[in-house]
Amino acid sequence: MNAIAQRLRISFRPALIHLGISALIAMLAMLVIFQVWYPAPLSDLQGVDRLVLIMIGVDVVIGPLITLIVYNPAKKSLRFDLGVIAMLQTLALLYGLQAIYDGRPAYVVFSVDRFEVVPVQDVNQDSLGRTAAEFQPSFWRPATVAARMPDDPEKRSDVLFSSISGGADLAQLPEYYVALDAERAAMLARLRPMEELRKLNELDDAAWAALLASFGKQTPTELELGYLPVSGNVKDGAMILDAQTGEVLGMRLLIPSYAALKKPPGDAPTPVAPATQTEPAPASSPAPETPSPAPSPRPMASPGVG
Structure with missing residues (x-):
């Protein structure tokens, strides 16, 4: 037992150094993931947090733990062992980063009545080949764009058929992207009313005031804002817009509603005049039926002369 304790005491310092290097590399990886590829709240909407935790657990914990176990200055193969540990740890890190990179959001697309988060792996590659350079996916942050249904009836029919048959939807076809301002x-x-968002998320006065204040120095009122749902891979969110100009102000991790709106928010309800019930005319006594004249007898043909 004393020998084991002595050996662990010797290997503790190298394992601690290994842990510090691994933690530093993990922090740099998390900085790229959460600030560049998955800026908040897209990391929550796409559910990348769990994958990052697994990757960090393997990289930061298991590598230094193996070093703590195998480190022995008396071993001739110590450098080889440490090299194999470093290589396996690096490969595991690169594999995890590659999976996270491939699933990163390429676009946040306004389509019909909502925004959809479109990962790189869901972008239709044939359509991407016909896409303008300005709408090509970036290595860095996802682009916020809009998708517009084509005017050509044949292309419109192709998009609808693809969506119904389980193929690419309009939001996954970058050849139909336009600038968000368009x-x-x-x-x-x-646009949906902010009051609906408040009720769905059960926000108290303090949380509601903090939400409104997060959109600028001049705190807007809820009537000056509206929202559209954001459809993510794991969770949904809300895109907040200026209700007058349509400017996108930001995305928040709030539960949206997808129910059909009966009227656009902000419009006063159109008064509907009650339907006047027309009283039936008093029933009059039926007019006596005039007997139709009897048909005149058909004249008989004269007998032929024999």
């Missing part, structure tokens, strides 16, 4: 009128027409 669809401001469509976004304003689908």
